[in-house]
Amino acid sequence: MDSDIIRELEEHLNYSFQNRELLVQALTHTSFANEAHSGHLGSNERLEFLGDAVLELVSSEFFYREKTQLSEGELTKLRASFVCEPALAYCAEQIPLSPYLLLGRGEEMTGGRTRPSIVSDAMEAVVGALYLDGGPEIARGFIERFILNDIEGKRYFYDAKTILQEEIQRDKDAVLSYELLAETGPEHLKRFTVAALRDGVAIAEGTGSSKKEAEQRAAYAALLTLGIAESGGSSCT
Missing domain, CATH: 3.30.160.20 (Double Stranded RNA Binding Domain)
Incomplete structure (x- = not known):
């Protein structure tokens, strides 16, 4: 991926990667990795796995701290609204993340760039990449800026x-x-x-x-x- 394009995305993310390969991998869908013959290790699947865990922890702590009047069940429901596929895909639009995804030819031709499942997975992968490159606080800052912002306004949309x-x-x-x-x-x-x-x-x-x-x-x-x-x-x- 061209360094100018990476730098442009870094500006959107408000973070400069020390290891840009992590960011590139976070953007790499399995279809692109397969065409490049790099297999699942070259795609964003492993970073997505990590990012999902980081996102759940950060969002759990955030809502526990911010919504002190809610019960466990209510907190679980609220968290689910913010980390589900449609919610993450919408948050990715605000960066925007979709234009930077690396997709295989077939996936590109069939509208994969706007498919919520692909975009939301990439969003989680970016969280994982930020966590590995910058540490927990960098990942937390990104999550709070792009995913956990405007809680009340987004709640009306998500629910x-x-x-x-x-x-x-x-x-x-x-x-x-x-x-x-x-x-x-x-x-x-x-x-x-x-x-x-x-x-x-x-x-x-x-x-x-x-x-x-x-x-x-x-x-x-x-x-x-x-x-x-x-x-x-x-x-x-």
Whole structure:
């Protein structure tokens, strides 16, 4: 990978690697490693394994410290919202991380650069790389800056469907549903547009690379429309 490109990503990460090979490996998907005949040891899988553990520890300590009124079960649910695949993929957008991923030709052609599973795995791998290169505090700083920031705003986005369901159910006779409005793009790069409806009437719409993502974004847009979430809290839409 070109040194100027690495330096550009380092600026986004706000950290300069002593061992840049760690960063390159964190960006290397198995498809790229296989084409380069370097096998799983050349991909980001091992760094992802490490980063996942670091992320769980740091987020657990963070929420334990910051949310002193929550029970163990509530803390577990909150942590899960912030370290799940969709959440990490969204946080990666804020860097942005996706343009720097190293993908095999087939994965590139089939939309792998925007696939949440690939992007979220790379995000965890970057955490692992930062931990090995800079130590626990560097990794912690990255996690708190890019993943555990704007807790309340992100919570509305990550749990939008659940929160909207609870809000609609305040009226026992009301029914929340989702309707697919459009499906565009080639088979490997589909975009879905979904509407969130209350009693058959559209509240808001959302678009995503999967129906699930589109529903989540529609739910969040509905929370904004209903005044339950504030638009300044999160830029997820």
